[in-house]
Amino acid sequence: MSEIIEPLRGMNDMLPDEARWWNRLESVARDVFSQYGYREVRVPLLERTQLFKRAIGEYTDIVEKEMFTFLDRDGQSLTLRPEATASIVRAAISNGMLHNQRHRLFTIGPMFRGERPQKGRYRQFTQIDAEAFGYEGPDVDAELILIAARMWRLLGIPRDRVWLELNSLGTPESRADYREALRSYFAANEGALDADSRRRLAGNPLRILDSKNPALAELIAAAPLLTDYLDPASREHFDGLCRRLDAAGVAYRINPRLVRGLDYYSRTVFEWVTDALGSQNAVCSGGRYDGLVTQLGGEATAAIGWALGMERIVLLMQELSLAAPAEVPQVYFVMAGAGVAARGLQLAEVVRDAQPGLRLETDLSGGGIKAQFKRADKSGATIAVVLGEDEIARGVAAVKPLRGGGEQQECPFADLAGRLAHLLGTAAVDGDGAARQDRCR
RNA sequence: GUGGACGUAGCUCAGCUGGUAGAGCCCCGGAUUGUGAUUCCGGCCGUCGUGGGUUCGAGCCCCAUCGUCCACCCCA
Numbered sequence: 001m002s003e004i005i006e007p008l009r010g011m012n013d014m015l016p017d018e019a020r021w022w023n024r025l026e027s028v029a030r031d032v033f034s035q036y037g038y039r040e041v042r043v044p045l046l047e048r049t050q051l052f053k054r055a056i057g058e059y060t061d062i063v064e065k066e067m068f069t070f071l072d073r074d075g076q077s078l079t080l081r082p083e084a085t086a087s088i089v090r091a092a093i094s095n096g097m098l099h100n101q102r103h104r105l106f107t108i109g110p111m112f113r114g115e116r117p118q119k120g121r122y123r124q125f126t127q128i129d130a131e132a133f134g135y136e137g138p139d140v141d142a143e144l145i146l147i148a149a150r151m152w153r154l155l156g157i158p159r160d161r162v163w164l165e166l167n168s169l170g171t172p173e174s175r176a177d178y179r180e181a182l183r184s185y186f187a188a189n190e191g192a193l194d195a196d197s198r199r200r201l202a203g204n205p206l207r208i209l210d211s212k213n214p215a216l217a218e219l220i221a222a223a224p225l226l227t228d229y230l231d232p233a234s235r236e237h238f239d240g241l242c243r244r245l246d247a248a249g250v251a252y253r254i255n256p257r258l259v260r261g262l263d264y265y266s267r268t269v270f271e272w273v274t275d276a277l278g279s280q281n282a283v284c285s286g287g288r289y290d291g292l293v294t295q296l297g298g299e300a301t302a303a304i305g306w307a308l309g310m311e312r313i314v315l316l317m318q319e320l321s322l323a324a325p326a327e328v329p330q331v332y333f334v335m336a337g338a339g340v341a342a343r344g345l346q347l348a349e350v351v352r353d354a355q356p357g358l359r360l361e362t363d364l365s366g367g368g369i370k371a372q373f374k375r376a377d378k379s380g381a382t383i384a385v386v387l388g389e390d391e392i393a394r395g396v397a398a399v400k401p402l403r404g405g406g407e408q409q410e411c412p413f414a415d416l417a418g419r420l421a422h423l424l425g426t427a428a429v430d431g432d433g434a435a436r437q438d439r440c441r
Numbered sequence: 442g443u444g445g446a447c448g449u450a451g452c453u454c455a456g457c458u459g460g461u462a463g464a465g466c467c468c469c470g471g472a473u474u475g476u477g478a479u480u481c482c483g484g485c486c487g488u489c490g491u492g493g494g495u496u497c498g499a500g501c502c503c504c505a506u507c508g509u510c511c512a513c514c515c516c517a
Binding site for chain 2: 006007009061062065066083111113115116117118119120121125126127128129196210212213260261262271278279280281282283284285286306307308309310311312313334336337367368369370371372373374375376377378384386388389390398400402408
């Protein structure tokens with residue numbers, strides 16, 4: 001045996017039991033997007049490094065130390081996307097989608113960040129991403145938040161486990177004023193700061209507000225508030241958003257210390273937070289980025305979006321035991337004897353043609369009838385269909401209910417599809433749980 | 442990137458102060474030879490994460506490395 005090749009750190013295989021949960025989340029997301037008229041786009045995973053430097057900000061942690069960047073054969077610098085917004089904006093510009101147009105879009109796919117892995121934080125992770133272009137007012141801000149709230153509701157995530165934090169960063173100008181105020185405040189108290197915060201003091205003092213160091217809590221609590229520096233237009237925009245959320249019955253907490261790690265945000269920023277995932281508590285977050293399109297060479301376009309971490313939501317669903325129904329076969333073909341499987345395969349095709357919705361699994365192991373029955377039972381199937389040399393010769397199948405009683409009966413091949421449908425229909429009316437949880441997506 | 446914990450069969454784990462690995466589950470077979478979920482019997486399964494070192498001898502000690510998890514950091 002030769003050496004085993006291990007997967008890369010922080011990159012995971014998704015096996016069938018795991019995929020169930022993902023499919024559920026993805027189908028809910030797709031349904032909701034379709035309800036709101038958001039259309040899917042797909043963009044490349046690989047882009048020029050420059051795109052992310054310009055969009056996310058040269059001096060952010062993501063760009064400085066987390067990107068998977070390499071030179072291709074022609075010596076140009078490429079980067080595996082660490083987030084989707086930059087790529088989508090680039091695509092919108094590249095395809096001329098922003099000339100006097102509005103778009104509401106979503107995308108689903110993997111992102112890459114070279115962080116140290118932890119639960120809920122991986123080097124390849126998957127985001128569901130929603131973006132709206134060309135809408136200036138707070139209506140679309142509210143709509144995007146309502147979309148997320150609807151997803152939580154449909155998934156069965158209770159309101160007290162995921163809640164909304166809200167803030168406004170104002171315009172770049174008002175934020176600059178605030179940054180100076182903050183800088184002088186923390187500079188005056190520099191002795192009380194920890195090493196991380198001192199480093200940020202020069203670069204991005206807003207990030208100090210994010211610190212989880214309890215020793216700084218008091219100092220941070222007394223710091224000047226961004227809210228007090230908002231320009232009137234941003235203030236009005238923010239109030240408008242709050243009113244709309246109030247009207248829609250969406251609860252939120254205004255968090256004046258909520259800032260974002262990406263440079264492109266302006267005005268509205270928000271974060272859906274959970275208490276169920278340890279320190280990886282942000283489950284979906286986003287905000288408005290009105291300046292980004294011009295920054296990337298496009299025409300000035302209002303824009304806003306959010307990204308949802310699928311791994312984290314799936315973890316949350318599992319934590320809360322939110323059912324992800326297993327895909328269980330309804331009918332299981334037991335096929336024992338010489339040459340029986342070949343005929344059984346044909347018969348299974350006939351049944352599938354006649355009953356396209358039916359989940360029918362065949363036992364192709366070639367093993368003994370007893371073992372096949374064990375598998376039939378374990379599969380969760382409601383009905384076993386037995387085919388042996390005898391049955392094949394007589395043109396009949398033995399149909400045996402595996403759950404909730406009922407006698408084994410013979411059924412001519414020609415009637416099999418109808419008989420199975422009938423039996424399964426009856427089983428469902430019985431209120432038999434197993435027969436009912438068959439509806440996965 | 443920093444600090445810490447952990448890493449034994451496919452899975453969950455046991456293995457006393459170092460003496461050449463064990464349980465349950467799973468899987469396979471059997472209990473009058475074509476009928477499942479209980480029970481009983483039997484069987485398969487490991488280079489004890491990897492590489493070095495100490496020792497007569499290491500799963501247990503030391504070093505390195507990889508990985509997972511926790512906190513920081515970051516963020517979805």
